[in-house]
Amino acid sequence: MMTKYHILIVEDEPAIAxxxxxxxxxxxxxIKHFSSGQTVLAYIKDNNVDLVLLDLMLPDIDGVTLCRETRLFxxxxxxxxxxxxEEIDRLIGLEIGADDYICKPFSPRxxxxxxxxxLRRAGNLNDKIIRQSGFELNMQKFNVTLHNQPLDLTPIEFKILERFLANINRVFSRQEIMDSVYDGFEEISDRNIDTHIKNIRKKITAVAADMNPIVSVYGVGYKMEC
Known part of the structure; x- marks a missing residue:
């Protein structure tokens, strides 16, 4: 029997909804449709929602705030x-944990x-746990620990670390990292990746001062050595 996925649509424009x-x-x-964001968080907490289509501009709570607060639980x-x-709006949406970004007008197909x-990607991540050199990364729960201490990573940082832990000693170019964590948003500068790597390193050394597993490969990109 095919799984019937439950989609939550949060859109205040009646025609688009x-x-x-x-x-x-x-x-x-x-489907379940809300025309405002007031009860969205409670609904996600109390129901089995498989995906949210979230309008950025809502009459009460903006989509960025809803996305950020959803990612807390x-x-x-x-x-x-x-x-x-605009590029900045895309960046904000992706940095706080959105999985994709669609601009109006759009094709419903x-x-x-x-x-x-x-949904296919989310299904493939269920119960995936990576354990490597003191790291434990749980894709379903979306958390990561180092020596049993939590690492407070942003969603993008989490995706980057997952890519490294799943491919120890493989060198990734900045473009490859961007393609894997930003889903093809070409406007994003590769310097964003450098900033994320710097932040991940800081969070790792805050837990284990002697660890610096993410190595720069001159002229190419980065790799993880464990």
Missing amino acids: EVLCAYCTAAGYS SQVPIIMVTAKN EVIARIKVI
């Missing part, structure tokens, strides 16, 4: 939907295609 609800239903998903996949298309990709 109607289209999204219709296409999600036609694709075989069960849940790693449910989130696709942000918005009329804004493209939205469904992206939902399928993200």
